Amino acid sequence: MHLAELNIAKLRFSEGDPRAAEFFENLARVNGLAERMPGFVWRLKDEESDNATSFQINDDPMVISNLSVWENAESLEKFVFQTVHTGFYRKREAWFEKPAAPHFVMWWVEEGHRPDLKEAAERLAHLSEHGPGDFAFDWAQVPAAQLWREARCA
Template sequence: MTYQLAQVNYSRLLAPLDDPRLAAFVAGLEPVNAVADAAPGFVWRMQTEDGDATAIRAFEWDAGESAGVIVNMSTWTSIEALAAFVYGPLHVAFLRQRRKWFEKVERPTTALWWVAAGHVPTTAEAEERILHLREHGPTPYAFTLRRHFPSPDADPEDARDGDPGWLCPA
């Protein structure tokens, strides 16, 4: 069986999406998503039939006092492919501005896990993975880019389990 990498991340909004304080974030969504969609190794991104990922409801149990939660979920052919996008120039520039738009959360709001190729993960699966990561830390069931695990069908000789030096910039 072949596997793909699923990823989810969510953020607590500092203001509603139609608030002027989030205008730069909203304006950047389409270009950032277009880069992701065209990236080598990209497979799938969660969105409505209209192409709107911001309309997806999940993780509302963790909204706190925020203006709401925004969710991103996608699948990739490999950890390397996801990392190349995440640490690419456009996404990094966008990410650097996140404190203007999102609350700081002390617990993990991003999780990665392996799925069978072609499987479309659900928000319920994603919520379960985040909760598992929060309770147990990185494991093969739910992990991070910094502490990751090889796909279930990886050759153990080729696995670089959790070595962030080869993947994540310091």
């Protein structure tokens, strides 16, 4: 089994707004790093832009998503909390509104499966409505997720 993850965020500013420039100017760099990480399998992306900002998960055009598949939680955790991504993660409130509901979900998929945004949205909705379980979970349900725990406490 591989690990799928969805992370959504509502932008404070549109692409092209100077207040969001640092985020958008580094998107390709951070995505490229993810693709080179040990344990990375796949990510949803538009072939023209090489990112997923053109995909809509709901009716709000300011909501962007990141959908990817990893060999395991440890590989994803290392990317999120031990690379240049960490600096951008810490600055997220400069570019994104604080979420009122769960915005991140993980679930297990068969090797070779590439989830779409519909499947990912169903997993996120399930987590929000029913809490964590086998169908959908977050970092708190990954016992080995020490980097997440440290980042959360920082």
